[in-house]
Amino acid sequence: MSVTCTNITKRYFFKTALNNVSLSFEPGHIYALLGPNGSGKSTLMKILSGLTSKDNGEITVDGHPFTYRDKAFIAFAPTEFIFFDYMKIKDVAAYYHDYFKDFDRACFFQMIHEFSLTPDMKVRTLSSGMLAKLKIAATMSRQARLLLLDEPLNGIDLLSREEILRTILSHADSSRAIVISSHMVEELEATVDTAIFMQEGNLVLCSDVETLREKEGMSIVEKYRQIYGTTTMKEAI
């Protein structure tokens, strides 16, 4: 499934969150969506998952305009706490199972087990690391064609970050595109094959990581440093 954004624009009052952004997400690729806070990464993901409307532009899925039906093939893991207060982990599984035909319960509980979580844990009481793992498990257990992971490595320890990245990699295949937004640029270096750099709502660069290395002799981190400068680099690493 190919998802194409053409000239997407989103404005908030006096601020332009996205300005004529055109991008395409193809199956079989893992994309890093990079940029400092306020660059429009989360807004783009929310528009792609149908949670926020765009002001201008067009999103097409395999050539047809995006509709609510396409949400069945797009999985989104936001950075925030999204579950209902009453939920236990097994309720999250039931919820995803009820709404998404592509949700694999067995895969979910397998991942939950690997992440040392238990089905009876109350979601409200989970630590940020546990919550990040739960969101990854729920999202990756869907056989969605486009996976959008917004800051999945935020606020969690190194070992958990590695565990999450391993899980993401193990679920990558040629039938799905995965988009990961993160400040942890160095840790994404070995995971992604395409890097998208955004700044103040504009698309600065979308490049194949290999091409970046071969033609410009730069890693993603070096390119990030070049684009955003040393001030934002502190925030990025």
Added chain:
Amino acid sequence: MLTTMKYEFMKNRILYAISLGTLALLQVVYLVMLPFSSIKSSNILIPLFLIFMAGTIIFFLIIINGISLFSRDLRSKSGYLVYMTPTPIPFILSAKILLVYLSSIIFTLGFFFLGLADLHLLILAGGKYLKDDNDLMPRVIKYLLDNFSTADVALKLLQGAVIVFNFLSTVYFSIGLSQTLLRNKRFGGLISFLIFIAITVFNSFVSHQISSNVLTYIFHVGLGVFCFIGTSYLLVRKIDL
């Protein structure tokens, strides 16, 4: 839509449990008091009165809670879980309104009919006293029996159902407006509240101009449907979570 109703129900389950618990408690108190109370005694009126009163309070609590949940889903991140599902937004909206609508009516009717059944039980226990006009209890019972026929009750229920639908649709429309078109706008909340007031005043004004009851209720339903379509349109076109 049924799935959405199921999860809306789950979110409200504490309120429903409290409502049922209150009902059960009042009923137990009433049944315990009944054999020890004289039909002439007004003491038995207290739990009976509380059953009717609790029904009214719970009706308003369910409505307020439903409105608050709808608003919270559009303001907080828990709305992501609702709106990222492949469910058409008008279906989500219908499920939310329908659950508040049905649960408020079912719970209120539950309390109301239980109260009536209790009243009937009291009549069966001491029907002969109904002829005595000097006591409070017989007067209350006689008033209810004389003034509320089955047809009257059915009509009142229908009127109530129309008014609840009209009210919910109008409130949801103004919340939808404040969380979409007027979001991040200065005085957005105030403007949407003023729009709600304007619709309510317009509703009331037109209702008073229409002499026929049937036409009034058709107008109420029409305005409710218009607000529902408006809210759906706003959420489909302008959702911003």
